[in-house]
Structures are given as structure tokens and as C-alpha cells.
Amino acid sequence: MRENLFAAKNISVIKKAFREYYFNQSKAIEEPLKMEQREFGFAHFGQAGMLRHLSFKSMKELDAMLVREAPSDVYCSNAYYRIPTQQPMQEKQWLGADLIFDIDGKDLGMPCVPSHSYSVCINCGYGSPPEKHKERSSYSCPSCGCKKADYVSIPCSKCIDGSKKEARRLVDFLLGDIGLEHSAIHVYFSGNNGFHVHINDDAFISLDPQARSDLVGYLSGTGLMLESIGLRKTNTEDLFSIKLPKSGLAFGWRRRIAERLKIDMASAIKLKNIVNQNGGYNAFKVELDRLARDMGVRIDPQVTTDVHRVFRMPGTLNSKSGLSKTKSSDLNSFDPFVDACLLGDGKVSVKVKTPVKLKLKRNSFNVSKESAEMPTYAAVYLMCKGLAEAN
């Protein structure tokens, strides 16, 4: 689908901007640890699929390729392999993989999304502003009558704050429960609408997918048993007894739940009442499950458990936005629309598909006319989103 967004004229403008970035800002690209053991992958503008199973011995070699090819997206494996170029996968000889978490803004169900989601007809490319097609099921293209559209979101500051909140919560879990050092946790803006959290700790490299899945369950609050906080089901349907755990409620998930329910080691009767008020053992089980998921971190489980995945490389550009995957050392002050907006500001003339509002590099753009001239970084952003075409 995405390759349709990139008409030939657009490709030439975006590629030029990307190439200029890779030529001028090669230092922004982070050298991965043990580069020679990594698998690299690229996507190219206007072409479907990804070119994988590549290897680079040095950053110099990679930089030269980026300037030469100006790919739409650049990926590097979390895994270390003895022979990264070998195929099929099992012949690469897996040596381990970095632990990485993905927080995707679009999975957070932010209520503001419909107010900044533009519809683009999949048939004729006609764009409509957010207020036009709030009900997706009733979409009908004003130009050709087609019933299907792509919805393009221009994330707002609330969306970014939502992702930041999840990232902070994840970091708290990793520090306080899992015992990681601050210096081992690296938070990156994904380049579009979310954050990637990379862990740099050798101890986690050898974990298999099952162990990573168990860790994901812990962080996301999945699978918490009532028995963990002292409830025991008796043989009779829906009856239970309470025996608070000998080892206490002071740490980890037990602490979180105890705080939420306002109980402590002297609260056996109170807990019993809470369970009964919720409708008994089975009903409280559903409630606890909801509570735990709500207090857990919304991370994509597939991403963390995949030990053969290629990830967007830090410092490279994201073709969904033209923004860069950028490290955030302080989430409070980090503004992706400033700190990750690194393309040039030479003027580009574009034709927008629909009136559109955006703010990049502290400049607001409120484009209501069909044709507009704007800085490269803003023009590329709109073209990458499929909301504008090069004139």
C-alpha cells in the first residue's frame, strides 16, 4: 500500500532530502554494538518489501551506501549472528539478541486520534479533513464514491504525551522491579508515533523468546493470579478463602495491587469484602485482570519476543514521516517535532490533498490553499503521510 503514496515526483523530492540528510548528518547514526554480527535491511521508495540479510563491516561502508541509495527505511537486527548474511535464518547461527520494547502510539487508543486523522481514498487518493469522516464505516469518497480509505494520523502533542507516559512507566518497572541500571536503558523516539526502548545489558542477550514473553507478561500486567495476593479458591463453585502471602505485599505487583485496593497485611477481612463486592471469586478475577492490564505498560508483545527481528536503526529516517529515530535522554523536555525533525529547510512547492495543520521545528503550518510552498522538512512530512504531492 505504502508504495502507492510515493508517486515518481514525490520520490525524487523525498529521496533528495533523505540523501542530503545522510550526507550531512552521518554522525547522527549510531554505530550498533558488534556491527559485523548484525543483519541489516533496507526498504526503497516505490518498491514493496524489504531487502534483508545484508551485512556491513564498518559505519563508513554503511554511510556510503545510505548516501548512494537514500533508502526509505534502514533496519538493523537486534540479533547477533555468526554469519548474518546466510539464509535461511537458522543458518545464520544466532548468538543472542538485544532486548527491545516497542510502544506504539496507535495502540494506545488515544481519544484525540479521530480529530487529527485524515482520510485518503485508496482508489483516487482524494484527501478529506478529519471532521469529514468521523464514522469510518460510512466513508464514501467525495470524488469517486469508493468506500475504502486509508486513515493518516498526524500525531498531536497529546498522542506523544500518551506514549511518553507509557515509556516512563516501562522505565520505572525496569529500574525498580527488574533491577536494570539507568545507564542500560536507552529510549528512542521511533520516528513517527511512539518510542523504542533498547536495553544494553549483556545478561539479557541470551534470553529465549519464551523468557522474553514471560517478561512481557510481567511488564504488561498479563496473567496475574488471585492467589498471588492471597486468595484461594475452594472446591465449591465461586467460594474462596483468604491467606495473605507470608512473604508480604511490599514489592512488585503485589505492592501495586495492594496500593490500588488499599489493603495491607492486616486487611484479610477487607480483601474478602472487596472480592464479595465485586461479585465473588470469578468476577473479581476478571476485575483484577482488567486492573493489572491497566497498570501495566502497553508494549507490543510480538516485537519483544521476536529474536530475529530487524529494527529501525537509531539516527535513520522514518519514511512514514521524514522524522529521525532519535535518542531521548530526558523524556520531559524531548519534543519529537523539534528534536527529531532534522531535514533541511530549503523551499519545496507542494499540492496538498486536503487542508492540513501541523507544527514542526516550532513553526505552525496551516495550509488551506491547494498549492503551497513550504520548508523541505514540512513538505516531506506531508508527502510521507500521503497528504501532499510535489508540484
Next chain:
Amino acid sequence: MAGSDLAKYPFLNEAGAYLRESNFGWEELDRPDMKHIIDRAAERIEIEVNGKIYDNLERYEIEILTFLISLVIVKSISIEQVLRKFALAEARRAEKFLTEDLRKQSEIKRRSVFTKIFEDLFKLRILISEDQRLFKVRVIDYLARASHFNEQEWKLINRLVHNGYVYLDADETVRLIRNELAVLIYDKVRAMTLPTLPQGIKSRADELRLKFLPRYERRASAAVTDYPPCIKHALEVMNKGDNLPHSARVMLATYMLAIGKPVDEIVSMFENAPDFNEKITRYQVEHLAGMKGSHTKYSVPSCDKLRNENLCFATAECDTLINPIQFGRKKK
């Protein structure tokens, strides 16, 4: 290490050193006074292959030899399932002694046994909790082991976790290494090369082999009587023409392949998907079946994985399952 420890933990390297120092030779096994030990070894194997733990404990000179002869007989029986059952039961026997030792002995003593077994053999460092009531292991060491246990209570979320450590009592700490103990014993038998066996041992091994053989002949395959709720849910979504996430499609296809549905039939199940493309679906199903690409046959995702991906819709009948494939199966 005391003799009593060697009697309980005869798999330790010190037990082998004891045998070498005492100049033990295979020919000694034909001596009449060895009959008692050979009998014990045969009894131990029979009890353990039947799923129980052999809990008789004698002095270490006898235990070390009994253990060695058990290994020789199991090797000679040469039935994979017998070896697996024996290794697991031996691990549980050691687990029982370790737990008792941990509960009873003084702190210095229990630390030394621990250091030896946990740290030397399995690279697992055990610390005592701040209040001296529990043990603690690093989260990473816990995950590497317990994530392979099936019971929900072993999931990290159901453990006391703080500052990089998981807190466990004596039984739980020892349970962590049961599988590794079993693998250690399994590997010991696998790595053995048998000399020409004394008649006394050979005949006992043959006897046991004849006894066990019929039990492990190929079992009849099981038939599926009903789909598990996760699969039913995916089929409902699909039939309504709603979009099913990629992970749910993988679950559905691998499940159908595992119960033996032909590729054509599986492909047609996806016909209602809003983005259905027969060619792509066929390629993907064949890929999962191991007929395309890397020729890896994909298995059905575990219940655990499905829970994490919000694809689990467990009912009471799912209680003890660890994989959807086990649902509704009955032996013919």
C-alpha cells in the same frame, strides 16, 4: 563435601573422584556381594520409570555404586522414554534431599551445599534474603529457567520481584533446577560408552527392557472432537468478514495444520478476510506447513503466548492446557 552429601547427590564430580580413588573396576561387579547393589539399581529404575521417587538412602559407598549401575542399566535398556523418565525421577529424588537439607541445616552448611550444586553445576547464584527467611535469585536467572514451566504460578508476574531479584522459598528454589538436574543425568547416560557388561547386570537390563518395551510402542493418535475457544473466536471473527490480526491468523493456520486439515481447506477459511488474496494466503499457509521457504514447520503458539497477545478466550475446560492443540483431545 561430606559422605552423606555424596550419597544424596551421587551425580557430583566428587562421587566420580571417589570411584577413581578406590580403584573401582567393572570386573568387580561380578563379585557375589555386588548382587545387593545390582538389585537395588534395578529396583530403583523400575520404581522411577513408574513415576515414583526411590527414597531409600544408604551409606555413600553403596549409593554411589547403585547410582553408577543404574546409569549402566538404563543405557543398556536403550529406550528413550525410559531414560527420560529415569532422569526426571532422579532429579526429583535429589530435589527432595536438597529441599530437606535447605530447611534443616544451619546457614553456613546450606550455603556450602548450595554453592556446590547450584553455582558449580548450573551457574545459578542463590542469595539469602535480607530478613533471612527466603532465598533470592536474579530475575534473569529466574526467567531463563521458570519461563519453561507450564504452571501459571511460575510466571514472573506471580512472583515476588524486587530490585532485580525474585524471592523464593526452599522448595521453589530447588524446583528451579529440577530440569537442569534431569538434563545432567540424561547427558551422563547419553555420553556413556558401555564396556562388555558382566552377566549379572546384562541379564537384569534385558529383563527390564522386555518389561518396558510394550509400554512405549507407538501410541494411537488422538482425535479432535471440538475446537478450543481461541480458535472458535478467530473463526467467528473471520466468518463475519472482520479483520483478524496477523498473529491470530498464524494461530488459526498452525492449529488447522496441526490437526491435519489439508492446505486447500485452510486457505478457504480465510476467504472472508477483508484483504483475502488466495495466492498470498496459500503461500503463507504452505510456509507455515514447512512446504515453502526455510522448510521450518511452525507449531501452534502456546496458551501463554496467546494470552500475551490478547488472543486467549479461555473457558473452564482450558484449565490445565498449555497449548490449544491439547483441547478436546481424547485417546482412541
